[in-house]
Amino acid sequence: MPHPPYDHSAAVTHLRAGDPALATVIDRVGPCTLEPRPARSLFAALLRAIVYQQLNGKAAATIHARVLAALKPHGGATPAALENTPDAALRAAGLSRNKLLSARDLAAQCRAGAVPTVRAAQRLSDDELVARLTAVRGIGPWTVHMLLIFNLGRPDVLPTGDYAVRLAFRKLYRKRQEPTPEAILRHARRWQPWRSVASWYLWRSLDVK
Numbered sequence: 574m575p576h577p578p579y580d581h582s583a584a585v586t587h588l589r590a591g592d593p594a595l596a597t598v599i600d601r602v603g604p605c606t607l608e609p610r611p612a613r614s615l616f617a618a619l620l621r622a623i624v625y626q627q628l629n630g631k632a633a634a635t636i637h638a639r640v641l642a643a644l645k646p647h648g649g650a651t652p653a654a655l656e657n658t659p660d661a662a663l664r665a666a667g668l669s670r671n672k673l674l675s676a677r678d679l680a681a682q683c684r685a686g687a688v689p690t691v692r693a694a695q696r697l698s699d700d701e702l703v704a705r706l707t708a709v710r711g712i713g714p715w716t717v718h719m720l721l722i723f724n725l726g727r728p729d730v731l732p733t734g735d736y737a738v739r740l741a742f743r744k745l746y747r748k749r750q751e752p753t754p755e756a757i758l759r760h761a762r763r764w765q766p767w768r769s770v771a772s773w774y775l776w777r778s779l780d781v782k
Contacts, residue, residue: 579728581605584767588774591763594745595771602777605770609726612691616683617650618724619709622716623675624668636667652680675711682709691725699727722769731768733757741775 585605589596612618624640625633643662647654655663655676663673682688687705694702699721706717718732732738733754742748742757764771 579605579607579609579726579770581607581770584728584770587767588764588771592771595764595774598745598774598778601781602774605773607722607770607773609723611726612720612724614650614691615688615694615706615720616652616679618720619679619688619706619712619716620650620655620676622720623672623679623711626672626711626716639666640668642666652683655680656684671711675709678710679712694725699730722772727769729766729768731758731761731764731772735772737779738772738775741778745775745778 581604585599589599620640621637624637628636640663641650643658643666644650644654647657660673663676664670668676679688687708689697689702689705697705702721702725703714703717706712706720707714713734715732715734718730718734721727721730722732739751739757742752742760743750746752746760761768761771
């Protein structure tokens with residue numbers, strides 16, 4: 574289950590009180606509907622992230638389904654199954670050479686214990702998870718931040734590497750130039766400990782007038 578659970582009311586109350594500009598976004602967007610989707614395993618979640626990199630949603634979903642089908646005869650979406658699935662089958666499913674190498678490394682890192690189980694991940698801080706998971710080939714901070722927000726339910730994550738977050742921040746606070754990650758982090762101190770919810774509102778602000 575996500576940890577800790579979201580208290581939307583407490584988050585919105587805190588953000589409104591600390592940031593009048595963000596309060597206007599909250600008024601336009603409405604209630605927060607951010608509900609993390611618990612990951613069955615970090616391997617499965619990160620494998621999906623690798624498949625989806627640099628692809629549109631429909632194409633990525635098709636390839637992801639084919640990869641899962643290739644793994645099924647060997648036990649499903651597990652490190653052992655991936656290790657026992659031939660390269661040819663995974664390439665035929667649509668994985669590029671680089672993504673295949675990333676998937677292989679992910680399986681190896683899981684088997685070695687560098688990538689924790691979901692239960693073990695709950696005992697690690699956000700920074701510890703970023704450090705451990707970005708050691709996997711092809712996994713960067715942005716991917717881990719999305720995992721933390723949408724799968725592990727971490728409430729205080731700010732993905733400064735996300736283009737939409739930077740764009741929304743620039744528009745909301747009327748910055749002439751694109752803000753640096755450091756500038757966003759400084760401003761976002763007032764959002765703690767609900768920076769994930771603030772990020773969600775920044776994303777949604779681009780969808781409303």
